Each structure stands twice: as C-alpha cells, then as structure tokens.
Amino acid sequence: MIPSNFDYVAPATVSEAVAALAQGGEDAKVIAGGQTLMPVLRLRLAAPSVLVDLGKIEELRGVREDGDSLVIGAMTTYYALLRNSLISKHALLLAEATRTVADPQIRHRGTLGGNLAHADPAGDLAAPVLALDATMTIVGPSGARTVPASEFFVDYFTTALGPEEILTEIRIPKHTDWPAHYEKMHRVAQAWSIVAVAATVEVDQGTVAQARIALTNVAPTPTRARAVEEALIGQPASDELIRTAAEHAAEGIDPISDGNADAEYRSHLARVLTRRAVATAAGV
Structure with a gap:
C-alpha cells in the first residue's frame, strides 16, 4: 500500500x-x-x-562518558552500539541485547531512542535500559527534563513523552566490566521475543555483590525482577542459589496473555530464562 x-x-x-x-x-x-x-x-x-x-540532527548521535555515566544519543544506531568500546566495557548488557535485534539491515538503521520511544512490550532494549537504571533526557517546548527508566515506560506503546517532546539522550550509570547476558525465547530467528531476560551480575570473590535483572514481554512494560536480585545479592554464587532465586522471577507481576503465550506459560518462561541468563552472566 x-x-x-x-x-x-x-x-x-x-x-x-x-x-x-x-x-x-x-x-x-x-x-x-x-x-x-x-x-x-x-x-x-x-x-x-x-x-x-530526526536523521540530520548530529547532536543526537554517539556515545560519550560523563563522569560515572555513559550518555548515548537517541539517534545512535544498534550497529553503532555494538561497535562502541565504551558500551562493551561499561554497559555490556545493552550490547548483549542489541545483538539479538532483527538482522544486520535493521541494526544499521534502527536507533536506540526509536526503540525506547516506541515502547513495544516485546522490544529488546527497554529491559536492559531498565536493569541498568538509565535516565532519559526529554526535550520539549518547556525545555529539558529527565525521567528515570522506571517511570518512562507507562503502558503498551506508551511512554512519558508528551506529544511535542523528543527523547534526546539515554544516560546509563557505568557498570564497568560487569558480565551480562540476554536470554531470549522466540519462535524463529530475528522474531520478536515471547519472553526475554536481561541480566548483569557482579561477582566478587565468589559472592554475588550486585545483580540487575529485568524482563521483556512478560507485562505491558519491561519489569525489574527485584525479588530475584534480592535473593542473589550477598550470597555465594552457585547453581542452587540461582535456581532458587529464579523462582521469584514473576513475583508481583500480572503476566499478559496473547496469541504467542498465555500468562501461565509466560510465568514459566520468566523463571527458566532468568535462571539461564543469571547463570551465564555469573559464570556458574
């Protein structure tokens, strides 16, 4: 048409x-x-x-350091994220999720800001941005304002952006050298995720020092798995610990049902994929 x-x-x-x-x-x-x-x-x-x-606005492209944070322009493409050494060192989880997005042609054109502003529940980059405690910079007629990722995603295809506002930057606190993994369940290669889990874990001398975990397409918006994080932090990293912690993955969530999966199956996938993602990230 x-x-x-x-x-x-x-x-x-x-x-x-x-x-x-x-x-x-x-x-x-x-x-x-x-x-x-x-x-x-x-x-x-x-x-x-x-x-x-927005394609001609060069100030919306690129990745830079600003103290303890990375600042990513909203028009930075998936391909640019994957090639950027700052991302791989300080926000590996974002790179791991980006690798799973569609195909090379899409990754050369698609942008981080476009993905986040679209707010598709199955979009792959919202969960890692949420897990990494990102903050969004939004500019409108009244000037600039910042919104934490936890408040940016409001509902299906709905964000905190007003009708005359533009997402300009994504600011991510550095998670320097934290191992990370994005575990994704989809029907065929390059398809949208049915459920996916973004996990980055810092292990210090065999103990889980920090953990950041978020779920994709379990609820209308990306969801932080706080109960899993709390069960992991401060405990010796082991397969048994991760299995037990992963059982809390869908805790406090009312999973969605659609043509791809019902709520019960999504809850099951959340637990299974969380165990896999955390185990890989923690090296267990």
Whole structure:
C-alpha cells in the first residue's frame, strides 16, 4: 500500500524539531530509524499530517562518558552500539541485547531512542535500559527534563513523552566490566521475543555483590525482577542459589496473555530464562 499524504520536515537541530512538532500539532509524528514507522505508514495504520525526521540532527548521535555515566544519543544506531568500546566495557548488557535485534539491515538503521520511544512490550532494549537504571533526557517546548527508566515506560506503546517532546539522550550509570547476558525465547530467528531476560551480575570473590535483572514481554512494560536480585545479592554464587532465586522471577507481576503465550506459560518462561541468563552472566 501507499501511505496517505503528509508533509515532511528534516530539522538540523533539536530546537527546530521541537518547533516542528509543536507546529504540526497532535497529528505530527517523529521518525528516527523508521524500521517500525514505515511499515505502519504503508498499511495506513498511522496517518500523520507531518513527519519530523530526526536523521540530520548530529547532536543526537554517539556515545560519550560523563563522569560515572555513559550518555548515548537517541539517534545512535544498534550497529553503532555494538561497535562502541565504551558500551562493551561499561554497559555490556545493552550490547548483549542489541545483538539479538532483527538482522544486520535493521541494526544499521534502527536507533536506540526509536526503540525506547516506541515502547513495544516485546522490544529488546527497554529491559536492559531498565536493569541498568538509565535516565532519559526529554526535550520539549518547556525545555529539558529527565525521567528515570522506571517511570518512562507507562503502558503498551506508551511512554512519558508528551506529544511535542523528543527523547534526546539515554544516560546509563557505568557498570564497568560487569558480565551480562540476554536470554531470549522466540519462535524463529530475528522474531520478536515471547519472553526475554536481561541480566548483569557482579561477582566478587565468589559472592554475588550486585545483580540487575529485568524482563521483556512478560507485562505491558519491561519489569525489574527485584525479588530475584534480592535473593542473589550477598550470597555465594552457585547453581542452587540461582535456581532458587529464579523462582521469584514473576513475583508481583500480572503476566499478559496473547496469541504467542498465555500468562501461565509466560510465568514459566520468566523463571527458566532468568535462571539461564543469571547463570551465564555469573559464570556458574
């Protein structure tokens, strides 16, 4: 199919982009990498009056250090994340999840900010960002504000972004040299996850010093597995410990049911995949 008619602007700065969104009103739409939006436009599931393309805003690209944090531009592609040494050293969990996203063509075009702003429950990068305690920088007509990842994801395909706001940066505290693993259950290669688990663990002299674990596509938003983390921290790393801790993976969560899996199966997958992800990350 062919998209419905729309105006197109490609601003060179964030302020120009925000102004274009404000001028376009409620029917304006932002396009980042376009890997989700373009098919939606072609099917006419979305019909924006104006499309604001962020592709020419260079300040939204790249990874830099800022003290104890990494700052990642929202327009940084998956491919750039995988090639960046700062990511592999200080936020390995994000790289591990990014490796599982679709195929090389998608990874060259898709962007971290676009993935997070789209807020698909099955999207692979929201859970690691949540696990790593990231903070989102959002810019709108009233200026910049910050939102922790724990408050950014609101519901299915819904975030804390206002209609005239743009996600500009993702700030991640450094988890330097923490081993990490992203365990994903999907029907076929390159498909969306049915359930996935993001886990990064710091083991000090055989004891779990710190653990960060989050679940993908178990609930309408990514979910932090706090009970698993609490069961692990301070205990000698062992297979028995991890098996016991993983039983808490779905604790406090009301799992979703859809055509891929019902709530009971998702709870089961959460426990199994958590055990695998934590065991791999902890080297057990």
